[in-house]
Amino acid sequence: MNRTPPLLPGATIGVLGGGQLGRMMALAARRMGYRICVLDRDARCPTGQFADDVVVGTLDDLESARTVAERSAVVTLDTEHVPAEVLEAIAPICPVRPGPSVLATIQDRAVQKRFLDAQGLPQARWAPVGSPEELAAAVAAIGRPSILKARRAGYDGKGQVRLEPGADPRAAWHSIGDVPAVLEALVPFAREVSVILARAMDGEVRVYPLAENEHRRHILHTTRAPAPMPDERRRRAEEIARKIATALDHVGVMAVEMFELPGGELLVNEIAPRTHNSGHYTYGACATTQFEQHVRAVCGLPLGDARAFTGAVMVNLIGDLWANGEPPWQHVLAHPEARLHLYGKLTPAPGRKMGHVVLLDDDTDRALRTAEELVAKLAT
Numbered sequence: 483m484n485r486t487p488p489l490l491p492g493a494t495i496g497v498l499g500g501g502q503l504g505r506m507m508a509l510a511a512r513r514m515g516y517r518i519c520v521l522d523r524d525a526r527c528p529t530g531q532f533a534d535d536v537v538v539g540t541l542d543d544l545e546s547a548r549t550v551a552e553r554s555a556v557v558t559l560d561t562e563h564v565p566a567e568v569l570e571a572i573a574p575i576c577p578v579r580p581g582p583s584v585l586a587t588i589q590d591r592a593v594q595k596r597f598l599d600a601q602g603l604p605q606a607r608w609a610p611v612g613s614p615e616e617l618a619a620a621v622a623a624i625g626r627p628s629i630l631k632a633r634r635a636g637y638d639g640k641g642q643v644r645l646e647p648g649a650d651p652r653a654a655w656h657s658i659g660d661v662p663a664v665l666e667a668l669v670p671f672a673r674e675v676s677v678i679l680a681r682a683m684d685g686e687v688r689v690y691p692l693a694e695n696e697h698r699r700h701i702l703h704t705t706r707a708p709a710p711m712p713d714e715r716r717r718r719a720e721e722i723a724r725k726i727a728t729a730l731d732h733v734g735v736m737a738v739e740m741f742e743l744p745g746g747e748l749l750v751n752e753i754a755p756r757t758h759n760s761g762h763y764t765y766g767a768c769a770t771t772q773f774e775q776h777v778r779a780v781c782g783l784p785l786g787d788a789r790a791f792t793g794a795v796m797v798n799l800i801g802d803l804w805a806n807g808e809p810p811w812q813h814v815l816a817h818p819e820a821r822l823h824l825y826g827k828l829t830p831a832p833g834r835k836m837g838h839v840v841l842l843d844d845d846t847d848r849a850l851r852t853a854e855e856l857v858a859k860l861a862t
Contacts (some may be wrong), residue, residue: 488782491515496554500527502825505562512771551575671741677723678761767794795849799837804830
């Protein structure tokens with residue numbers, strides 16, 4: 483049983499990384515009466531716009547991270563790309579949640595996959611790759627089509643390449659930078675779903691309604707919640723995610739992305755030990771947002787109610803929509819069920835997440851149609 487006293491409003495929460503996840507976390511924390519100290523290379527970063535204190539530095543800058551830890555009662559993060567070694571170094575200064583061991587497991591795809599294998603959890607067939615020769619052996623074992631992924635730092639399709647029949651494995655190896663990698667069998671999945679949950683310091687877990695995700699150009703496009711799924715299969719997805727969070731001794735919000743195969747089998751795709759893009763629908767649809775839930779967990783408070791009051795669809799707003807200047811937001815604001823979230827990023831760029839819209843509607847098929855109509859109008 484956890485006996486660590488909770489951190490109450492007035493305490494300072496350190497956040498490593500100043501992106502949109504940190505921004506929405508800061509908004510929740512400030513509303514609850516907490517202070518925010520953020521580390522980012524840009525003082526005008528999305529989180530910095532709502533922080534009490536900004537330390538300018540990179541995520542691998544140990545001295546800057548130490549400064550944040552010294553000014554904070556607990557340190558958390560908005561990205562899993564903070565080096566685990568940095569978290570390990572600052573842990574003696576103040577609590578770090580999630581802990582360094584969680585990041586050490588998640589940041590290396592090979593380590594993550596060995597962890598899943600050790601837990602007996604289902605995933606695509608895979609093999610480690612450390613050289614062109616090992617890649618050739620992995621292709622022979624896994625087959626093609628398959629996907630070569632760098633072991634570290636890849637996201638939104640970066641650091642990976644698909645190997646088709648007849649493709650040159652050595653060229654694929656060069657295309658990801660000749661770095662250690664894993665080769666995964668290409669999974670003929672019917673759809674991707676994600677479980678968003680929170681785990682408290684005492685082991686309590688609260689699970690949000692299952693989300694169904696659609697990606698375009700390797701970037702999340704829409705999330706629908708609750709995802710239509712038979713109860714037994716949904717419970718299996720939740721059981722897998724709970725087992726992962728517990729085995730890692732994770733504290734905070736976590737997302738577990740899974741592939742659902744045509745026959746109903748579920749395979750773990752990726753683990754994100756933080757608030758997640760596919761959990762944005764909780765901001766409006768649920769009693770407790772994923773961001774407040776994360777604050778509660780890392781501060782040692784009881785977890786909030788994760789139930790949904792309504793169905794919802796989230797659609798991402800990508801920088802391409804700014805090609806002709808500021809999008810015509812009146813089209814979004816004309817919908818009473820729409821909730822617009824803009825991240826305060828100063829420079830739009832193709833493929834960059836600039837904001838999102840949540841559509842609150844129990845008819846999620848209708849909400850998906852509305853989302854597509856809004857994106858088309860914003861692009862004009």
